[in-house]
Structure formats: C-alpha cells, structure tokens
Amino acid sequence: MTVESTAARSAARRSGTGGKRATQAATGGKAAENGGAETPEGASAQGKPRKSAAKSEGKAPAKTPAKGARKPAAKSAAKPAAKSTAKAASKAPAKSGSAAKAPAKSGSAAKAPAGTAARTRTRAAGTESKASATAGANGSGSAEPELVQLLTPEGERVTHPEYDVDLSAEEIQGLYRDMVLTRRFDAEATALQRQGELGLWASLLGQEAAQIGSGRALHPDDYVFPTYREHGVAWCRDVDPTMLLGMFRGVNNGGWDPNSNNFHLYTIVIGSQVLHATGYAMGVAKDGADSAVIAYFGDGASSQGDVAEAFTFSAVYNAPVVFFCQNNQWAISEPTERQSRVPIYQRAQGFGFPGVRVDGNDVLACLAVTKAAVERARSGEGPMLIEAFTYRMGAHTTSDDPTRYRTDEERAAWEAKDPIQRLRSYLENEELADDAFFARIEEESEAMGRHVREAIRTMPDPDTMAIFENAYADGHALVDEERAQFAEYQASFATESDSGSAAVEVN
Template sequence: MSVKSTAARRPTRGGAKRRGDEPGLVQLLTPEGERVEHAEYAIDLTPEELRGLYRDMVLTRRFDAEAITLQRQGELGLWASLLGQEAAQIGSGRATRPDDYIFPTYREHGVAWTRDVDPLNLLGMFRGVNHGGWDPNENNFHLYTIVIGSQTLHAAGYAMGVAKDGADAGVIAYFGDGASSQGDVAEAFTFAAVYNAPVVFFCQNNQWAISEPTEKQSRVPIYQRAAGYGFPGVRVDGNDVLAVLAVTRAALEHVRSGQGPMLVEAFTYRMGAHTTTDDPTRYRNDEEREQWESKDPIARLRTYLDKQGLADEDFYAGLATESDVLAKRVRDGVRGMPNPDKMAIFEHIYADGHALVDEERAQFATYLASFDDTEGHAASPEAAARKGH
C-alpha cells in the first residue's frame, strides 16, 4: 500500500466527522427531528411515553448543571458531567426491567435517575460525606465505579451467577470508549462469551477518553470488537433516545433469552469537560463541539414533539417549574449535608471485620482523642460519642 493511500484512510482527530453518519448506525430520530424506521429495531411509543423521555432528559441535564455549579462554588470535590449523553443514558436506563442489574461507571447520572436513585445520594459521594450513598440492592443499581473498566468484570461475574440461578433477568455494564482499551474489559468479554452470561456491555463512545480521541483507542468501530469474542455488537445513534431505547430493549431480550452477551456502542459526544478538573479547550476545537451541538438529544426530541403536536406550552411550563424545584432541592440538600463521623471511614470495608482494620481504627481513635480537652477546648462530638459508649 502506498503512503498516499494510507494517509487517505487515516481518521481525523476527534472522530466526529469520521464516523458520525456511517452506514450501520441505528437511528430512529434524525438530528432534524424527523422520525425514520429501522427494519430490525422498531419501536412504538405513546405520546405520554415520549413526553416522559423528554422530561427525564431535561431534568437530568438540569441536575447535572446544578452539580457543576456546586463544584465551582466549592461544595463538591469533583463532578463528571453527562452533558450531551442524556439520550444514551435515559434511553438505555428506561429499557431495563426492575429485576435487571446495572453496573455503572461514575457518569451514569441519567441511568441512576431511571432507577429512582436520589440525586442527593450521588452528590454525597462527590462531596465526600458517604461511601456511595445508596444500597445497590434497593434499586439493582450498583455503586459508582471509579476504577476504569473494572465494573465490566463485576457485571460479567454477576451475570454468570444469574445464569446459574436460572433467572431470566439481564445485566448491563456501562463503560466508555477509553475504558474499552483496558484489559479488564477484554477479560470481561471473554468470560461473558465463554459462560454465555446474560450481560449487555453498553459503551458510551463520547469520542474522548479525557484528552485522547477515539482513534487512539481503536482502529475499528468499537461495536465490531464483539465479533472477535463470539457475540453480536451494534452501533446506535447515542443522541437518539428512541433508537437507544429500542436497541437496548432488544439487546436485553437477547441476553435474557440465553443467547449470551451483546455489545451496544452508543455513538455520542461529551459536550462538556471530562470532569470539573479538565479543560477540553486544550485538546479539541469549537468547530467539533458546534457540529455535535446540532445533534443535541433534547432539542431533537423537542422538535419531534412540536412537529407532531405531542406537547403543548403547559407541558413545557410545568417541566420548567419542576426543573427549578429539583435544582433548589439539590442546592439546599448539598449545602445542608452534615459532615460524616470521622470514624465512619473504617465501616463497610470487610463483611466480617478484619484485624488490620481494627488496629487502624484503634490508632485513629487514639489520634483523634489527642485533640480532646486541649488548651481548654471542649471535647469534639466524636470524642463525646466515644466516651458515651
């Protein structure tokens, strides 16, 4: 192959122009808000269901925006925004059944919303006042996973257990395009395929693994990797909530029916920074972002609702009020969160306790006690509680 022909095939930086509209992308709602059909992934939703999806995305985006502001004000230590990925998360989350089990990363705020996890519980973790904030088994929604890609192994193992129990529930594991390069993900694919585990691997390809574009992660579309492990993969327009809902529903039915795992690649875009410690202007250009803004998932669905006369001004006004109420609850709730007991860091480490943790707990208690009643100051609440035991 000549140098010239090789260069002609080299992908462009960022991936947006390279693969945004390639054949094989499942789409049911165009960026212009036009409804299209797909032979394999059909869906028929009521006006109420369509308005519900729109409501979910609007409220999730408002919550996300409030969290960013709170972090900028020093109320949160960090925040990972989902801006631009609302359709990928709401569509896939609404495709699940209550008995399905979800393993998220640290950005699945929209999926958490669909599982009725209180947004304040998410914020408590990023404020540093709890270990996660919710019981995973209450909503079948696992705690956020910071270690990149490891949750895919957790999901594969859990799904293997579901299969052995003879249940017909499905498991879904979320990860990003950057995580697809992790060895844990490859191992999860292998185990899930070999053991026919009922797990959907849901990759939100938002084009950027922090500052690394997708072409630095894969030389082929991510969904095509599934074939090498022996299970099907599909790429869906991640900014089309209808397509994501239809594809994820089909994928979950596939795995529940005993046909083994499936990979869904939601082709979307991270409109904001990787986290609030990141500056995306250092590695991507405004033109790329503007191109993806024209594919905004919320604007797309609103255009469709308006064209079809499926929502009126009363609906939008009521939703705006609901958004304001949610935002106020989030602001007040975060600022009113009490500081945790310092000794709580030793809780929930081992199910049956551990000698080393017990030793460290005792040492830390002694350290805290050294500050009690010094220079005439009253004992701390922690010390008073310890003395009362």
C-alpha cells in the same frame, strides 16, 4: 487510513487549524476511507483536514514511510467493513449521503404514537442516517458505519428493520422529562463544583439520550454497573440525585445501598466495573435467575485489558450481560481514532457475540436497542455489545479544558444534534405536547436546581467510624483493632478542643 492523513488530522487538532475549508481542500470530494463516499459537506462536520497520501490521484503512497509509521493500508482496505454479527447490521450504502429522503407512504411506517404516521418516513434497510453520514470519526471526514436511528436530528420519526418501539404520548413525554431534569441536575452539580462545594464533577452533558434510553429499557431486577458519569441511569434507577454528590463532596464513600436499587456504586477505576458485571452475570446464570446485567463504560475504557477479559469470560460462559459503551469521541484528550482501527461495536465479532452501533443522541433508538439486548440476555443468548455513538459536549471533568484539544466547529456540529432538542422537536411537530407541558417541565427543572443547591449545602458531615462498616460480612479482628485505634485518635481532637476552650474562658 494512511499514515499521512492521520498525522495531518492530529496536527490540525493540536493547532486548531482544522475546519470546513481546510477539510474540503484536503479531500477534494474524493472517496472517503472506510469505503464510504465523502463530500465536502460531510467532511466538514468534525472540522479536521486530511492530507492526501499521494501527490496526485492514482499514485501509490510512498514506499518508505517515516520510521516507526504503519504501512499504508492496501487498496482493499477501502472496501466496506465486514458485516456485523448483530441482527441490526446490513450492507453499507453505496454513498454516504444515500439515506432515503423521500417520505414513505403512511401505511409502510412502523407503529408510532397517534398523529405521527403522516410525518413518519421509512428508511430502506442498510442506509445511513443523515447524522452518521456527516459526522465523521473525530474529523476524519469518513462516512461512519451504519447506526440504528429512530429519530433524526431534525426530530423526524424514522424506522429501522430490526429495532423499533411503540410508545404512547405520555411515555415519550416521560423520556423528555427525564432528560431535562437530568441535565439540570448535572448543570447544578457543575456550578456547585465551581463554587467550591464539590471536589470534582464529571458532566454528562450531551449524553442524556444514551443514558435515559438505556436506563428506561431495564427491568427492576436487572443489575447496573456504572462508571462515574451515569447520572441519568441513576435517575432511572430511582437513586436520589443528591446521593451522587456525597462522594464528590467527600462526605461518604458512595452514598447508597447498591442492592436497594440494583445500581452499583460509582467506579472511578477505568474499566474495572466491566469485569465485575461479567462475574455478577455469571453468578446470575448459575442461579437460574431471569434477569440481565448491564455494564456502562466509555470509549477510553474499551482500551483497557479489563474490558477485553470481560468480553472473553462473558462469551465463554454465555453470561447474560449487556456491554453499553458510550462513545463520546474523546478519552479525555485522546480521540477514538487513536484507540481503535475499527468501530468499537465491531470488536464484539472477535469475541463471538454481536455488536451494534446506535445513535447515542436518539433516546428512542437507545431504548429500542437496549431493550432488545437485555431481552436477548434474559433468554439465554449471551452477551451483546452496544456502542452508543454520542458526544461529550462538556469537559471530561471539571479539571479538564477541552478547548486545548478540540475545535469549536466540532462541538457546534454536535450541538446541532442535541438529544433534548431533537425529542422536543418531535413532540412539537407531532403535537404530542403543548406549551403547558413544556412550562411544567421548566418549573420542575427550577425546583430541582433549588433542591440540589440546598441539599449540598446542608449535607451533614459523615460518621467518622462508618469507613469500617461493611468491610467484612462477619467481622474481622484486624478491622476491629484499626477501628479502636482510629476511635482513640479521633477522641484526642475533642480533648485538645476542650482544653483550648477552658483556657480561653479563664483568661
């Protein structure tokens, strides 16, 4: 990646002047960075222009870049990245559009639900999905490194040489139901915040497949450390959705007992929960328990020192922890390309454990990869990093305005890969669900919306003394003193209210 091309992309993002024609004009169909072939069609997916590093083809970049700028990458930097240590990694394709297009014979397909073999295609090892070939990294126009995919954006079932799942029609229907209801809950919470019922809300719109797929891969005795956006994982852990709203309404400090569902409280501090998960996993290993730990974090958190420290400790102590990074492309307004010079999953190599990138909009692939990772952790093989390559279709939180830093073309390109529509297309194409099924899910979705609205508006005020509970296991003199002082303070309000009422009655 050259300094000039980075600057051009950044300028286009700020000005909103990127787009398909601008990208085509800048790239001219030449080879993409990162070693992949670049085409006008693939370059336009993110809608960001690239400025050539040289005035004409074949000339070297200018010897004297702007002050403070990085030197242009050497010619060898255009070669494909080193092979990942993850089992799923394989040689990069010669061209970004080289995904196998011809359907394979039904006999060569991996196990799939009844009725799917006729439409199932196999992909040769090392080829990219259509989605990854055209997505680009935040508008760079570059071909993305290979990712694990089992369901194309068009809803066609494909196979992968290392990861796969064999699910019944009912199980696939269950995944669809999970995603639909999670999205409806999220939409209601966003609306309630706009109506003044919640102080803030962090939407998961677009990330349902990453959360439901990974959440359904876990065992009941596995332990989850979330951030503040894992509403779908909470659903999979049977946490009452309305409990998630209490903290954002200000009526509780979390709302649920983490040990009841092995689902830790939401963590607002960026990246700190990854260290907590690692320490917990180290304890699990010392106890000899047959369980795994999974830590969720975003691409922005991957730049935090806490995450690097967690990687170090987990590798040294061979902790049974899975690091699940939802790379939704934007750390608020900061694109991933400004946080890492390599794909996030490749960072695991430097710490001595495998990493793999999965299509985060493919619920089947997320299920398969996470299931393999947690089984690996349980068997004593140590940590693993999963990068779910997805997209945050909404705002970072309800206090954010994404239109200020990203284009409509970018969002439209990702909406075409919507995880829920993708699975619905598969169910319809393979005749694994009928109209009556989808109607039932829609009715259940409406009921979910009504329940959430009623629950939030009737949520009782919290016990004002509850903040002192669970601070210390065996009690503490200072906490007891503070509790007594706060109780006296609260009582003073009741006295003033009673005096005021009496005065009104006398008059």
